[in-house]
Amino acid sequence: MLRFLHLYPEHMNLYGDRGNVLALAQRAKWRGIPVEIVHAGPGQAIEWSMVHLVFLGGGEDVHQARIANDFYSRRQDLTVALTEGLPMLAICGGFQLLGHYYRPQAGQDLPGIGFLDVTTEAGPSRAIGDVVSDTTLDLHPGTLVGFENHSGQTYLGSGVAPLGRVRWGHGNNGRDGTEGAVRQHVIGTYLHGSLLPKNPHLTDLLLSWALERAGEVVPLPPLDDQPEWMAHQVIVARQKQPAMSGVRLT
């Protein structure tokens, strides 16, 4: 049995990020692996040793600010668990909180737990549009597709690898071509879409990490992923049509 923890689902639920949890759960169930999805909000106790994967989505700035301190207060236990191999996927605002800090346009810095060596500052404009990246993970095919919508500009430090390099789109900061970050089994990214349903190879990698964490050495039999790859391909194909802009700054 796999237990997925969806952190702050009421605050951090922008842009369909719950689709990632739905995708993880379905792909486990289709292989006969039972799944339990648990939620935790601010102030609720979490027994990290019972959790096999953590998901944290993106949220509006005001909501992100409301959970940032609660998340920060969990940094010690969470860092231990992540270091021990607990897999985690964090999108957009969630990704930012895994870094050292998020500096908004106005007001105080939001502290992050610093597990990923990244920092984020609000930029003057929003990066909005389709993204195609070549991932640094050992995945086949090597592309990740999604949709970004963020004003935060994230820069990677030396202690972390990018999740991918953008072929198409803005990425972490629009300058260095990186998208997302990865350390051990922890992935931060700006990709919505939802990300996992259209990137089944990444979903299965996260599932294999979750199984490892649960101590179950179960191979993941292949599924018929034709519909998923067709949806993936719609975005990859756009890159070949230069008339369509992948990045629009508003």
Next chain:
Amino acid sequence: MIRLWLAVWMSRLAGWASRLTGRGGSSLPGVVARRIDPRVLSRLTARLPQGAVLLTGTNGKTTTSALTAHLLRARGWRVIHNHAGANLILGLTAAMTQAARCRIYPRADVALLETDEATMSRASLETRPRAVLVTNFFRDQLDRYGELSTTVAFAARGIASLAEDGWLVLNADDPQVAQLGAGLRRVVYYGLAMPSPDGASDYQAVDAQFCPRCGQSLTYQRRFFAHLGWYECEPCGWRRPHPDLAVERWNRAAGEVEFDWRGHRLRLPWQLPGLYNLYNLAAAAAMALTMGMVPEQVEAALQNFRPAFGRMEPVRMDGATVWLALVKNPVGFNQVLQAVSEEPGFKVAVLLINDRYADGQDVSWLWDVDFEGWVGRTGIAAWWVGGIRARDMAVRLKYAGVAESAITIAEDPEKAFASARQAFPAATTYVLPTYTALLEIRRYLARRGHVRHFREG
């Protein structure tokens, strides 16, 4: 005066020219008018005896303004009304310049203007509205405005320019909308006073469940859908305002609704499906009553109302019924699925998802729609998916548990629709398109002679 005259006439010329060249819905008339006289919208609305009324909010603008126009016309007012989709400043301007054929100032009593949230501030500043109606705030088109709180701020800025004797008509059941009336005197609230419906799954997309005043969690005594309901903030004491107009009972089978308007009982005929349409009706009735209509007039006027195109309008085709319902955000999509589940008969669905600018370029929102909760309850036997993002829709259905054999993909919306009709000619067909897909289907139906009227508003 010459400048205004020129602005109006050049705008009309531009309108005729773009219609002649077959480009309906062009923004040219508005551009031309405002280029010649930037104050054209102000000048034209200022002359109307009842001034301008603005309607805004995420969902229900088009149906609510069509209903309100219908009600106000029944009381004998001449109403200027913009078309759905033409709800940015250029569209509002074009509606005013093209409202009369020969004279400069249209001979009308009131301009009823459906207004995009982001246009509220400017539209309000220019028209000094006598009334503003706000329906609801849901997450929608975040690729355009970024976040929901931005949208709420837009509407608040619009309200700041309300005429001094102006009225605000607000949905009491939406905390973010009701909050706009705090501290103001001339506010009319509407809301539901029925028992909570049976929800779908408990993993629904919820936008705002935090107190707009203090940021703490709201508790709900009743919840109608999404974040609409009877809420209260225990820490700061803020709660849903008592509505002036309350929907007390809805008998779907008999097609009848009962309202309470400040102690008066209204009994209205009502055929449209879905709780969301009930909110639209309550909003329009609240606006008409605020504008001085008497309850009996409202009751009489609703006997012959026809919905706007593509907003759950039944079209008879070869002996079967085809429903068209625009879908554009999670809450609206959930509501349409709920409405489908309440209708009887053998049903098939055609979901048409485009991702052009007017549709929203990010299709992530499909994952916030509660398909997990609804697919089993809708009674839909087969699904067709079409549009530019048909593949994403197919994946969404697959992960919600729809068998792949029950899903047919045909990217061209017309082909998807035709294929569904051909496979099940006797089935009730629910066509659920995004905005530009709705336009494609409408052109197709018009070519085949199935659309009686081109009214879009």
